[in-house]
Amino acid sequence: MEAAAALQDKASVTLKFKFNPKLGIDNPVLSLAEDHHDSSDPWNLKRPRFCLLSKEHGESFGFHLQHQLGRAGHVVCRVEPGSPAQLHGLRVGDRILAVNSNVVDHEDHGVVVGHIRASGPRVLLTVLAQHVYEVVRAQREDDADLCPLLGPGVRPRLCHVVKDQGGFGLSVTHGAQGPFWLVLSAGGAAERAGVPAGARLLEVNGVSVDKFTHSQLNRKLWQSGDQVTLLVAGPEVEDRCRQLGMPLAAPLAEGWALPAKPRRLHLEKGPQGFGFLLREEKGPDGRLGHFLWEVDPGLPAEAAGMQDGDRLVAVAGESVEGLSHEETVCRIRAQGPRVSLVVLDPQADRFFNMVRLSPLLFLENEDTAVSPQGPGSASLVESEDLSVEDTASSPSPAGPRQCLLYPGPGGGYGFRLSGVASGLCLFISQVTPGGSAARAGLATGDVVLEVNGCAMGGDNSPEKLQRLADAQPPLCLKLAARSRQNSEAWMSLGSGEDWAPTSL
Structure with a gap:
């Protein structure tokens, strides 16, 4: 009986699975x-x-x-x-x-x-x-x-090392398998590239080497040719991350002697426009992107340093990855006559694609020039040629008006809705600065009459909005200025901005 009870007690214990590096995982x-x-x-x-x-x-x-x-x-x-x-x-x-x-x-x-x-x-x-x-x-x-963070200068480094007559100027601690630490040659290429003494090697050309064997690491370095990009962490960085329980993460890295970097261009529109075309097409790596072409000599784009074949990365500091051509053009148009763009030449594009890091992480700190937007900026753009005149409309006169909105990079439209219980009306209670709603001319207090042709108001407005939250863009709103006589308190119709959570 005692043996049976012991077996039953043992069976009730939850066993933890342990990985055997020699046998591997069968299941x-x-x-x-x-x-x-x-x-x-x-x-x-x-x-x-x-x-x-x-x-x-x-x-x-x-x-x-x-x-x-x-x-x-x-x-x-x-x-x-x-x-x-x-x-x-x-x-x-x-x-x-x-x-x-x-x-x-x-x-x-x-x-x-x-x-x-x-x-x-x-x-x-x-x-x-x-x-x-x-x-x-x-x-x-x-x-x-x-919220613990790494202090200034205590961060991993992304270092680009170019081989000289002494090679890369480093050797790797010998072991059957990673992790690996680096030993530097005094005055060698690695030291000049910013690799700290005694640094732990994390990645080679964007590939983690923590589970590499020593022979695999040597092969990876040999395949790099005359130059290699290393992600490393100095001893003080490794100690600090260990104290915080923080991973030695590549997105925290500082760039040292990188062979390429993003460029920030500031353009001010001239009488003949900006002087470039924006096209959505596949790049050399097969990925869709927004590319800049037909840079006209003597116009603002060329004067700002734009080159044919540059890929557009951000507008006014905001990434355009994943945006459609129309949405990207809207973002540029919404900046008015002064536009700030972040671009990559083909060499820089290949480099950041290889290391699997966003170039915006290595953009030098600089105030982005963003022009203030008037209340009548339109967000619908049909022309591909950015040298033509803007199609922004002037502010609408009193009375109902229509606004067409495209979602921003987070998937939202940049406004919040509230309602008045007794009046059964919907109002714009908040407009996000620089968002799609702000660019299309929405203003706090506007009454929402229709959404995509569906009349608002009445007891079932929240249910209607819930159905419309998943509607395909663009979003067409029919609005009217709010009556000053209606001063009742607003009640919130949703817990989140833009009706729906942001998908990431």
């Missing part, structure tokens, strides 16, 4: 994902967690970010099953504290989405469970303690 189900945290106790996550997400071109990270009306902060409201977000530990209810090295806890929703979009194929999110956040926030006054 593929066991290798689908790692359980980074024990979810049985929701209070075991009192410290912020770090989620390093990676995606392929054309895909998403697989989570939705909700900006809660009336509350500060940004909360994950949905995580797609099997997505990078789910596989790397992001959870519904997580509060986003930082994106890469940027604290975003008190930033506007658009700023947070912009940081994530600008991070390209890889992003490091610092998160904290929402219920834990509320308790910790009530107990602390110092934001710095809540």
